[in-house]
Amino acid sequence: MRGITRVRITRVIRFSALAMTLLSGLLTQTAHAETLKIGITLHPYYSFVSNIVGDRAEVIPLISAESNPHGYVPRANDMKRILDMDVLVVNGIGHDSWAFEILEAAGAKDELPLIYANDGVSLIPIAGDPSGAKVVNPHTFISTVAAIQQIYGIARQLADLDPENADFYRNNSRTYALELRKLRSEFDSMITGVNLSNFRCATMHSGYDYIMQELGLNVSAVIEPRHGVEPTARQMADTIDRINASNVNVLFAEKYFASALSNTIREATGVQMYSISHISSGPYTDEKFVDEMLENLTTLATAIRDVANLYATTQ
Amino acid sequence: MSTEALQLVRPTGSRYETFALLLITALLISAQMWYVSTLGRQTSEEEIYAWQVSSFSSFEGADQAIYNSLFTVKDEIPYIYDDVNMFNEPGEKFHWPNLQDFQDYLLPPFYHDISWEQNGSVGWLLYEPVAEGEMQGYSMYLGTNGMLENQGSFLLTIGHVHAGFSNNNSLDIWWHPQRSIDMPESGFKDTLVRQGWQLVVPYSGDKEVKRIFGE
Known part of the structure; x- marks a missing residue:
């Protein structure tokens, strides 16, 4: 009798262990499946998004690090990469027009949600134009103020897509914004x-x-x-x-x-x-x-x- | 060798052909000029009202820099408001961040650094709503007395929904062409417009995206 009970207990333990392993695997898989895959087009957006999402989402560059985004010509691998993304962060007003060609070629133009980083940015014209024309300057990412505007905008839109992590994204964006403002303080100390x-x-x-x-x-x-x-x-x-x-x-x-x-x-x-x-x-x-x-x-x-x-x- | 070999032959319609060629050329050039001057423009700002001013086309230099910093403050200030009121005692009045708080957060255009000096050393004042009276419902930050020539003054108004003076917790940025100006009597739009303040309208990225890609 005692022997039979021992066997049953062993079986229960083995079964439980197996069930735990399966459940844990399933949970990991589910969590992985829910991790947002965020595409980016330009180097600054990699840093912005990485600092906003931390380890709670994956950041995927659309083009390789060696590529020059100025005048970039799309390649076959880019189309494969874009199809694996849940959302793509773009400058949208210059520098990454090739991203729209890749979207078009991959048939993802109306499928993939886009975050236009400059949506909430107050733009300025290019300086020193001899003709005096007011032409939009798309280099909003070489700054601290306009960069912070973009960081808050991206964090807000990511929070809409991933509400569970909204507070986390917002807090990270604030911390990162302060880090950028500290850069200006460092500059200040260099020329006091x-x-x-x-x-x-x-x-x-x-x-x-x-x-x-x-x-x-x-x-x-x-x-x-x-x-x-x-x-x-x-x-x-x-x-x-x-x-x-x-x-x-x-x-x-x-x-x-x-x-x-x-x-x-x-x-x-x-x-x-x-x-x-x-x-x-x-x-x-x-x-x-x-x-x-x-x-x-x-x-x-x-x-x-x-x-x-x-x-x-x-x- | 024959001397009769060289003979110049003119087409019968040569005069008309030259005229037609010149006409077509003129038409093509006119069409191109029309395209460049209208459809080919690189920016297409939306029309604004007389009581508004465009940060993109009307500002430059320091005023544009100050406006863009204030534009970022619109995002930041509600968070700082939460921070500074986090440890309030029960019943303690909530308050908007004061100018010292902005120094602690290194927040331009309020933060006193070399960039602040370069952009005119504008002096900032905070007006908080009082319990009763006309100011209730609006907190206002006034930036005035800049040191640069042709510099204007700025006003950031924050309307409060609980006071019933505004439809939402709106944050607006106003500009006045006078370099030195007193705190306005109230944050109401009509009052501000009467006193010569203009609501600043940005040319933001979403407008540019619409211009590039269409609606």
């Missing part, structure tokens, strides 16, 4: 007491307008008439005249996309040249945006200090 009155800058393209404007730094001239479009000889001559007339002493060029034009400008005007990151190349990481923005702000602070020192020694 430095005389900014002689600082005049030009930029190779309009990519840095948002960050320059929020820091109160005026851009006197932009070399490329449109992003990626080289100026004509006439436009180039006019720009050089404008740089000389405005006493521009610094030119900010693109870190990732070197241009022979910047050297021409430097030789013709005598400006000092510095490189700023467009945050559009290299590995996708959670820290990339903060790291490269800090690098950009450090470069800006160096340029400001150099100009101040130059004027201090010449006066």
Whole structure:
């Protein structure tokens, strides 16, 4: 009798263990199935979304880290990748028009929910346009203020898709926003007491307008008439005249996309040249945006200090 | 070798062909110019009322930077409101974040850093609703006395649904062309418009997306 009971208990334990294993596997599978797969098009959005969702969702870059989003040509793998996403975060006003080609080609145009990161962003025109035209500047991600606007907007829309994690997303977005504001404090500490009155800058393209404007730094001239479009000889001559007339002493060029034009400008005007990151190349990481923005702000602070020192020694 | 070999032959309709070619060329150029000047425009801001002002086309430099920071504050301020009232005693009046709170949160355009100086060192004042009187229902943050030429003043108004003065907890940003101005008598739209304040309208990304992709 006792032997039979022991056998039954053993069977019950084995059965329970098996059931527990199966149940645990099922729960893991369900949890995995419910984990949101969030696609992103540009490097800054990888950092934004990763910092909002933490480990509660998966962030998938639509194109490989080595690809240049400027003028990107869609590939077959992109279509496969996009079909595995639950939602896609896009800039939508420039830089990632190829994402819409991939959506179209994959037949997911009306199926995949899109989060337009700039929906709630107050846009500004590109600076220094010689014609005076008010053309939308899509580089909202090279900033802290417009970046925070996007982070809150993305977090709100993700919360709608994943209400269970809404509070988590909101709290993370606030923490991340504070981290970005601390970057400005660091910038501040780098130039405390430095005389900014002689600082005049030009930029190779309009990519840095948002960050320059929020820091109160005026851009006197932009070399490329449109992003990626080289100026004509006439436009180039006019720009050089404008740089000389405005006493521009610094030119900010693109870190990732070197241009022979910047050297021409430097030789013709005598400006000092510095490189700023467009945050559009290299590995996708959670820290990339903060790291490269800090690098950009450090470069800006160096340029400001150099100009101040130059004027201090010449006066 | 024959000297009669070279003979110039003109088509009978050469004059008309030249005229037709010039006409077609002129038509093509006109059509292209019309397209560029109308359909080919790169921005298409929505029309705004006389009592409004566009942050995109009417502002530049410091005023645009201050507005964009305030635009972000619209998202942030309800959270900070919750934070600063989290440990209120029972019966203690809830209050909107004061200017010192904004310093603690490093929140532009209120936070005093070099960017604040570069954008005109605008002075900020908070007006909170009193228990009774005309101000009830609106908290207001006034930014004025900027140091830059042609700089305006800003007003962030927060309407309260519980006070019955507003249809929702609306946060609006107003701008006045005067660099120095007193706190307005109230946050009511009509009062503000009468005093020369203009409601700032952003050109936001959703509008640009509609322009690019259609409705």
